[in-house]
Amino acid sequence: MNQKIRVLVVDDEQFNREELIYLLSQYQSIEIIGEADSGESCLVQAMRKHPEVVFLDIEMPVMSGLQTAELLLDLKKPPLLVFATAYPDFAVQAFRYEAIDYILKPYDEDLLEQTVQRIEKKLNTTTELEHTNVNKLGIEVEGEVIYIDPNDILYLHSEEKQVKVFTKTSDFVTKKTLKELEARLSSYPFLRTHKSYVVNLDHVSRLTPWFNGAYNLSMKGKDEQLPVSRNYVKTLREILEL
Structure with a gap:
């Protein structure tokens, strides 16, 4: 590959992180861009550093690797996932989260090499189209295609197998699905705040506590409040605040 693969290593045990980072650093195609000791830290780093691959421990306190994986897959550009665990019993669950591989501790260097090769092959076969930034978002309305400037979009709302795109006017x-639209808008400051909502961070005006750790979000020029699931609150605050 011409460019190195950006990798984030996540494990709550420091020794395990250091071992995996050392082993992965032996590959010229790999660049370790960060490490995290929790699911929460992983999400914040993923939003900021945009890893292409996350090596993710499963057994972690507070937020498990599987819970973290679910949120990572909701990102605008979801990374490839490799689960790393001492427990083979999680394999079936892991692949339900679209994991590209599943490796066991203690790490077998030959098997890890196969994992890296699988990652390289997967990323090499990604088409240029998937990385093309859009200038306009095309929405089909009554047989016509209307082109919307992404900067004018306030938020997206998924409801009853369709998505509403709310603009300033x-x-x-x-x-299109919410995930498809996220991918198309990946070069703009959009963030999923709830399983049914994606918001344009440039138009956020207020974040208000609501109930049981969840928040409500206010958008400029709109009266209604949008829900922010508690799983997304910390990430949202980290990105919005100085």
């Missing part, structure tokens, strides 16, 4: 309905 109007709203539109599209059959």
Whole structure:
């Protein structure tokens, strides 16, 4: 590969992190861009550093690796996931989260090499189209395609198998999924705040505590408040605040 693969290593035990980082550092194609000791720290770093691959421990306190994986897959550009654990019993669950591989502790260097090769092959076959930034978002409305400036979009809301796109002046309905729209808008400051909502961070005006660790979000020029799930609150605050 011409560019190195950006990797984030996540494990609550320092020795395990250091061992895996050392082993991965032996590969010229790998660049370790960070390490995290918890699911929460992993999400914040993933939002800031945009790793292409996350090596993720499963057994972690507070937020497990599986819970973390679910949130990572909701990012605008979800990283490839490799689960690293001492317990083979999690394998079936792990692959439900679209993991590219599952490695066991203590690490077998030959098997780890196979994992790296699998990652390289996967990233090499990614088409240029998937990395192309959009200038306009095309929405089909009554047989016509309307092109929207992403900077004018306030938020996206998924409801009843369709997504509403809310702009400063109007709203539109599209059959594209929320995840598809996130990918298309990946070069703009959009963030998922709830399983049904993606917001443009440039238009956020207020974050208000609500109930049981969740928050409500206010957008400039809109009266309604949008929900922020408690799993996304810390990440949102880390990004918004100085």
